[in-house]
Amino acid sequence: MATAHTxxxxxxxxxxxxxxxxxHADATHGDGSFTKTKVAFTIGSGSRSVETLCKLLEAGGxxxxxxxxxxxLAYHRQSLANLQEAMKKTRRLCAVMLDCLGREIxxxxxxxxxxxxxxxxxxxxxxxxxxxxxxxxxxxxAFSASLFPISYPxxxxxxxxxxxxxxxxxxxxxxxxxxxYMRVEAADETSITCTALSGAVLSGLLTVFHTERSSExxxxxxxxxxxxxxxxxxxxxxxxxDFDVDFLSLSYCRDAEDVESARAFLSSVGSxxxxxLAKCETRQSLFAFKQLVRAADGIIIxxxxxxxxxxxxxxxxxxxxxxxxxxxLNKPVLITRVVDxxxxxxxxxxAEATDIANAVLDGADGFLLGAETYRGKYALETVRTVCAIAxxxxxxxxxxxxxxHLVDEGGxxxxxxxxxxxxxDMMRNLSGASLASEAAGWGAGGGGGGGAPSVxxxxxxxxxxxxxxxxxxxxxxxxxxxxxxxxxxxxxxxIVVTQTGRAAGLVAKYRxxxxxxxxxxxxxxxxxxxxxxxxxxxxxxxxxxxxLMPVLAAPTPSAGESLLEEAVVLAVRQGMLAPEDHVVTVSxxxxxxxxxxxxxxxxxxxGIKHIRPKSLLTILRGQGQNVPDEExxxxxxxxxxxxxxxxxxxxxxxxxxxxxxxxSRTRSGAxxxx
Numbered sequence: 001m002a003t004a005h006t007x008x009x010x011x012x013x014x015x016x017x018x019x020x021x022x023x024h025a026d027a028t029h030g031d032g033s034f035t036k037t038k039v040a041f042t043i044g045s046g047s048r049s050v051e052t053l054c055k056l057l058e059a060g061g062x063x064x065x066x067x068x069x070x071x072x073l074a075y076h077r078q079s080l081a082n083l084q085e086a087m088k089k090t091r092r093l094c095a096v097m098l099d100c101l102g103r104e105i106x107x108x109x110x111x112x113x114x115x116x117x118x119x120x121x122x123x124x125x126x127x128x129x130x131x132x133x134x135x136x137x138x139x140x141x142a143f144s145a146s147l148f149p150i151s152y153p154x155x156x157x158x159x160x161x162x163x164x165x166x167x168x169x170x171x172x173x174x175x176x177x178x179x180x181y182m183r184v185e186a187a188d189e190t191s192i193t194c195t196a197l198s199g200a201v202l203s204g205l206l207t208v209f210h211t212e213r214s215s216e217x218x219x220x221x222x223x224x225x226x227x228x229x230x231x232x233x234x235x236x237x238x239x240x241x242d243f244d245v246d247f248l249s250l251s252y253c254r255d256a257e258d259v260e261s262a263r264a265f266l267s268s269v270g271s272x273x274x275x276x277l278a279k280c281e282t283r284q285s286l287f288a289f290k291q292l293v294r295a296a297d298g299i300i301i302x303x304x305x306x307x308x309x310x311x312x313x314x315x316x317x318x319x320x321x322x323x324x325x326x327x328x329l330n331k332p333v334l335i336t337r338v339v340d341x342x343x344x345x346x347x348x349x350x351a352e353a354t355d356i357a358n359a360v361l362d363g364a365d366g367f368l369l370g371a372e373t374y375r376g377k378y379a380l381e382t383v384r385t386v387c388a389i390a391x392x393x394x395x396x397x398x399x400x401x402x403x404x405h406l407v408d409e410g411g412x413x414x415x416x417x418x419x420x421x422x423x424x425d426m427m428r429n430l431s432g433a434s435l436a437s438e439a440a441g442w443g444a445g446g447g448g449g450g451g452a453p454s455v456x457x458x459x460x461x462x463x464x465x466x467x468x469x470x471x472x473x474x475x476x477x478x479x480x481x482x483x484x485x486x487x488x489x490x491x492x493x494x495i496v497v498t499q500t501g502r503a504a505g506l507v508a509k510y511r512x513x514x515x516x517x518x519x520x521x522x523x524x525x526x527x528x529x530x531x532x533x534x535x536x537x538x539x540x541x542x543x544x545x546x547x548l549m550p551v552l553a554a555p556t557p558s559a560g561e562s563l564l565e566e567a568v569v570l571a572v573r574q575g576m577l578a579p580e581d582h583v584v585t586v587s588x589x590x591x592x593x594x595x596x597x598x599x600x601x602x603x604x605x606x607g608i609k610h611i612r613p614k615s616l617l618t619i620l621r622g623q624g625q626n627v628p629d630e631e632x633x634x635x636x637x638x639x640x641x642x643x644x645x646x647x648x649x650x651x652x653x654x655x656x657x658x659x660x661x662x663x664s665r666t667r668s669g670a671x672x673x674x
Contacts, residue, residue: 034515034576036547037390038062038366039383040097040334042171043079044071044374045118053086055380056373060387062543063095063247065368068235069104069170070205071119076235078116080243093550095246095540097277098239100232102251103225107167107206108139108149124203127180127196135165135192135208150208156187158221163213165194166308170205171371177201212283212309222284227258228265237269245274246540249300253278255288256295273537277334281305286318293325298332298544300368307337323362328409330509332365332544339369339386343376353389360393363402363511365546399487402511407480478594479506482586486512489598492581495567499523501538501550503586503594508547515576518542518550519567564599565607572605579605 040063041047041056053064064083066076080096087094112120125145127133133146137153148167159165161184169178180200186193212220227250228236239245250262262276275297278285282305285292293299301322307315319335326333338356339348348356356367367386373379486494495517496504504518520542522535533555542550551570553563564585571577578601585597602609 033391034549035060035387035391036394036515037360037364037387038332038334038544038546039386039390040065040095040366040368040544041373041379041383042067042099042368042370043083046376047373047379048079048082050082050085050089052379053083054090056383057086057090057092057094059380059383061094061383062366063097065097065099065249066239067099067370067374068232069099069101069251072113073235073238075116075118076239077242080239084243093540093543093552095543096244097247097249098236098245099249099279100236100251101229102227102232102253103223104251105150105152105155105208105210105223105225107143107208108151109143109206111205119205121204124201127200127202129196129199131196132185133180133182133194133196135194137190148206148208152208152223152225153190154223155208155210156189156192158210158223159184159187159192160213161186163220164197164211165192166209166211167202167206168200168209169203170207171304171374178203209305209308215311218283218287222254227253227261233265236266236271240266240269240271240274244537244540245271246537247275247277247298247544249277249279251279251302252281253292253296254282254284256291259292259295273534275541280322281309283309286322289322290325290329293329293331296331298334298365299326300334300336303335303337304370319359320362323359323364326365327363327509328406330505332546333363334366334368334544335359335364336368336370338367339372339382342372342378342382342385346378346381348385348389356386356389357393360390361397363546366544397511397513399511399513403480403483406510475503475594476506476509478586478596479503480510482507482584482596483510483512485596485598486514486584489582489584491584491598492577493517493571493583495519495564495583495585497521497563497585497587499535499538501542501548504542504548504550505545507586508545511547515549516547517567517571518548519553519563520550521553521563522555524555561608564597568599568601568608569606572601577601577605579603583608 039061041061042065043053044067047053047056064080066079068076083094083096109122111122114120122143125143127145131146133148135148135150135155137150137156139149139151141147141149143149163184165182165184167180167182178201179198180202181197182194183197184192184194210220212218214220236245236248248262248266250258253259259276259278263272266272266274266276277298277300278292278296279300279302280286280289280292281302299322301319303315303319306318310318323333338359339352341349341352359367367390369382369386372382376382482494482496485491491514493514493516494507494512496507497519498504499521501518501520504516507516518539520535520539522533524531525534526532535555536552539550539552542548551567553566564587568577568583571583572579577583580603581601583599583601585599587595587597589595599608601607
């Protein structure tokens with residue numbers, strides 16, 4: 001039986017301990033700045049106008065979230081129309097996420113609706129600490145400070161005396177005036193009698209959360225509410241018919257079966273291309289977390305409710321373990337509830353700023369902003385602040401340790417086999433033992449970064465993994481080799497030509513120091529007697545993966561040298577490349593084989609300067625790499641067995657990879673889609 005590995009918190013060491021660096025300007029913030037970390041923002045009253053949405057996109061927002069829990073379908077339809085207009089005005093891509101109501105339990109209150117579909121918030125109600133509050137399933141009763149009609153009739157059967165209930169405003173932080181903590185005193189078939197443990201001023205949409213009573217396992221009964229409500233299904237089908245919906249976020253997602261159920265529904269309404277994000281909000285989602293990650297297209301760590309369901313002293317290590325698992329399995333992971341105070345203030349707390357930086361160093365792909373942009377007063381400042389903090393953390397990311405860790409973990413994962421269905425023992429955290437990410441064993445690196453500052457182009461950071469014998473899939477071998485090659489030649493950018501985005505996602509998994517331009521080439525897909533142009537959704541869906549910069553190309557039968565030339569010129573124009581910079585490209589040949597090319601920007605910044613093999617070897621030696629002199633064979637080809645590159649003149653430069661067939665000589669312009 002395999003020995004369990006303990007996931008340890010990363011120790012962050014920095015080469016530059018001169019604190020005067022805080023006086024220096026942010027070198028990454030300029031015309032060519034690029035924030036690898038993604039920011040999804042919830043669209044609401046604080047961010048709904050076209051003008052504000054334009055500013056959020058320009059500030060670094062990459063995904064607009066529509067929360068179906070509050071406001072009418074007409075309201076959300078107009079919000080999406082405004083987002084479309086903002087994308088046209090800014091000429092920026094933005095993904096669209098629909099977040100469903102799901103298994104949420106709510107307090108029924110009379111809500112008025114404006115002509116535009118906006119729900120008016122009911123008047124605030126004050127609750128005094130020590131007072132008695134009764135939750136009733138009789139929805140005909142009127143809401144008051146002592147009586148809360150609830151939407152789920154099965155809740156009284158789930159609770160026991162001594163249990164804790166939390167009632168708060170939707171998207172509340174849990175630490176403000178609109179948070180009510182209560183202890184259950186008694187329960188019958190239709191009501192729950194509670195004592196208020198804290199005072200509160202309740203306003204807006206109120207939700208109920210039943211906190212897990214066990215400190216180690218799962219003792220609470222789980223509600224039998226459906227994964228998607230009737231309103232969820234109606235709204236998703238209606239909005240997806242008129243707008244491009246890239247992600248569906250499953251609230252209170254419990255396991256892989258929930259994900260498959262959502263996929264079946266999406267396919268039934270003609271939205272099979274929409275990706276499914278599992279939103280982990282309760283302890284139950286942690287018991288089979290690895291299977292859940294494999295089934296879903298991404299994970300949202302909903303720290304508001306999850307933080308109520310697990311002991312606070314365990315939350316940090318649970319979060320680190322969840323991020324590590326997602327990184328190793330190559331699924332994007334988003335963190336919620338990072339700058340709650342910016343709902344009402346223009347500046348985050350010290351703890352919030354540190355929280356953002358640590359999540360980036362641990363390997364999180366991005367952040368999901370809720371009330372901060374939904375109803376907050378400083379939506380634009382929030383996005384700018386999160387991006388600025390993330391850029392600083394990215395500059396200190398330990399790319400070498402991350403690369404080596406993933407190469408080692410890739411070998412373990414391959415040995416374990418994709419069919420292995422062992423449970424992630426995340427709950428060992430709750431019993432006070434070590435944080436075991438997986439019964440079969442996971443590395444101690446945690447999957448994130450955090451160590452020495454990112455190394456400038458004049459230094460190489462990747463050693464290629466300590467294991468050396470890790471068995472990777474062919475595509476992942478190409479991806480890891482591209483990252484290693486980019487490091488060796490000090491490339492300023494990696495360009496991945498793709499149709500589905502899978503190859504680009506694997507490159508991003510290894511967190512290279514340079515940005516990854518994801519050049520998405522649309523293609524025709526046949527559906528019965530009809531044809532549909534695919535590709536736009538792949539470009540937008542890349543906007544939740546750290547490091548990816550998607551660019552949508554014009555449809556073309558072959559993505560050859562001219563397309564790469566245009567991509568390089570675009571990057572130069574945006575200030576992300578300069579003359580003489582090196583670029584690593586990943587694409588596919590005309591016969592379907594993957595290919596890595598190394599090109600250089602010409603001295604005028606107007607296109608690609610082709611590098612002959614001898615020229616590239618000179619570059620490597622000039623950068624301090626240990627490259628032995630080679631005797632050339634016939635036709636200028638390097639001696640077999642020790643060559644780095646094959647090809648002469650303007651031929652493609654194909655690198656050896658850890659897996660797959662030996663490299664072959666391929667003419668430039670034959671490469672197609674990755």
